[in-house]
Amino acid sequence: MDISKIFEKYIEQNKNYKTAYDIVQKNSIGKIWLIGGALSRNMNQLIHKTPQDSFDFDFIVEEKNDKINLPKGWTIKENKFGNPKFIGENISIDFIPMKTFESIIRNDLKPTIENILSKTPFTIQALAYDTETKKIIGESGLRAFEKKIFEVNSLEDAKILADKKGIELNDLISKKAKSMGFKAVLI
Numbered sequence: 001m002d003i004s005k006i007f008e009k010y011i012e013q014n015k016n017y018k019t020a021y022d023i024v025q026k027n028s029i030g031k032i033w034l035i036g037g038a039l040s041r042n043m044n045q046l047i048h049k050t051p052q053d054s055f056d057f058d059f060i061v062e063e064k065n066d067k068i069n070l071p072k073g074w075t076i077k078e079n080k081f082g083n084p085k086f087i088g089e090n091i092s093i094d095f096i097p098m099k100t101f102e103s104i105i106r107n108d109l110k111p112t113i114e115n116i117l118s119k120t121p122f123t124i125q126a127l128a129y130d131t132e133t134k135k136i137i138g139e140s141g142l143r144a145f146e147k148k149i150f151e152v153n154s155l156e157d158a159k160i161l162a163d164k165k166g167i168e169l170n171d172l173i174s175k176k177a178k179s180m181g182f183k184a185v186l187i
Contacts (some may be wrong), residue, residue: 031130
């Protein structure tokens with residue numbers, strides 16, 4: 001099964017994705033990747049037939065334009081990481097310049113998609129849809145989907161996330177795994 005092709009076909013028909021991508025493309029320079037729930041939840045829906053659809057899109061961009069231009073009726077706020085969040089009717093877009101990724105800054109890493117994926121808390125998050133090549137990248141994330149397992153990818157980052165949420169790491173793993181219908185791999 002070529003999940004990249006299945007996902008590409010799905011998003012080509014998704015009006016909200018097209019809107020979100022157009023806005024991101026007009027406000028960025030260089031490559032663009034879709035990450036987060038819009039990728040993982042919709043992949044879960046397509047592969048495992050779970051009833052999940054996301055209208056919250058997270059995009060990583062190489063660079064953002066100096067001036068942000070949004071369509072009429074859209075507003076801009078700041079997300080919890082200090083990056084722009086574009087809000088439209090029934091849709092939101094987290095717009096994340098690669099060099100502002102928290103794990104990139106904290107670990108003094110070169111801002112690359114590979115470094116970002118290596119520092120995601122969980123394997124299921126170690127995925128990105130490359131909008132240029134139309135391929136889903138992230139071997140550990142793809143393997144997690146194939147096996148329906150929810151496990152730690154970067155222990156340091158998983159512990160930081162659990163601390164921020166005020167929850168024990170294994171409880172967070174269990175909760176997230178259950179929400180996706182996956183098996184939890186506890187620490």
